Amino acid sequence: xxxxxxxxxxxxxxxxxEEYFGEAAEKWGLQEVTFNFxxxxxxxxxxxxILSDEELSRGGVxxxxxxxxxxxxxxxxxxxxxxxxxxxxxxxxxxxxxAAGWLLxxxxxxxxxxxxxxxxxxxxxxxxxxxxxxxxxxSWVHNEWVTDEPVISHKTxxxxxxxxxxxxxxxxxxxxxxxSFKPAAK
Numbered sequence: 001x002x003x004x005x006x007x008x009x010x011x012x013x014x015x016x017x018e019e020y021f022g023e024a025a026e027k028w029g030l031q032e033v034t035f036n037f038x039x040x041x042x043x044x045x046x047x048x049x050i051l052s053d054e055e056l057s058r059g060g061v062x063x064x065x066x067x068x069x070x071x072x073x074x075x076x077x078x079x080x081x082x083x084x085x086x087x088x089x090x091x092x093x094x095x096x097x098x099a100a101g102w103l104l105x106x107x108x109x110x111x112x113x114x115x116x117x118x119x120x121x122x123x124x125x126x127x128x129x130x131x132x133x134x135x136x137x138x139s140w141v142h143n144e145w146v147t148d149e150p151v152i153s154h155k156t157x158x159x160x161x162x163x164x165x166x167x168x169x170x171x172x173x174x175x176x177x178x179x180s181f182k183p184a185a186k
Contacts, residue, residue: 002152003026004181010035010158012086013042016099017113017161018122020170022046023178035089036114037082051089059088071106084115087160091119094158095154098176100169101162103138103145116160126154130172133174137172152180 009017009025013034022044025032032047037056061084063076074080091097098119102110104106109117109129120127127140128150142181161169 001183002155004153004177006031008033008094008156009030009151010090010093010156011044012036012083012090012160013044013046013048014143014163015043016165017169017173018159019043020165020173021098021159021161024173027170028177033093035086037086039077040082045083051086055089056085059092059157061088066115069122070108070114071134072108074112074115080112083112087112088119090124090160091116091123091158093126094156096152096154096156097125097127097158097160098130098150098152099159099161100132100173102133103129103131107145111162113160113162116158119160125158128152130161130169130173132166132169135168135172137176149179150176152176173183 008031010033011022013036022032034045034048035051036042037051045150067073077082099113099117104110108114117127129136129138137148137150138145139150
């Protein structure tokens with residue numbers, strides 16, 4: 001079992017999933033790094049790291065690649081591009097990926113969260129999603145989503161997710177931390 005004080009959580013600090021993961025991480029003593037860019041409002045800024053334009057550009061991906069991987073289009077505004085670039089930094093720094101949201105029929109995840117999950121899959125990382133409609137964790141294993149009860153098992157984790165985190169999602173995150181770090185009863 002990992003010592004939570006030796007685990008680093010990478011996030012974007014957005015309202016909902018990322019904010020709640022950060023609060024849970026703080027309770028358990030994890031370190032936090034919150035990536036953001038100048039002029040972008042977030043809900044949680046513990047361990048804030050403002051990315052320069054040069055740093056952001058390292059996470060740049062053309063809209064055609066995103067459209068092809070996700071099988072749908074996203075806004076191509078400069079703000080949306082920067083959010084996708086921040087997601088790159090989150091996933092590139094964290095090894096194990098955790099998200100909360102909704103699976104779509106094509107196996108991708110709804111909204112911008114989907115790009116963070118897709119990057120985790122593309123980088124061949126352990127990816128776990130709390131699927132809010134099904135009210136259960138699923139993990140990407142052998143190119144398919146399977147029901148799972150994940151634990152935090154790596155020293156760096158990447159977190160993304162919906163702004164609309166459900167009560168079941170909050171409970172699932174709390175239980176994830178308990179499963180991962182609570183000593184077994186003797």
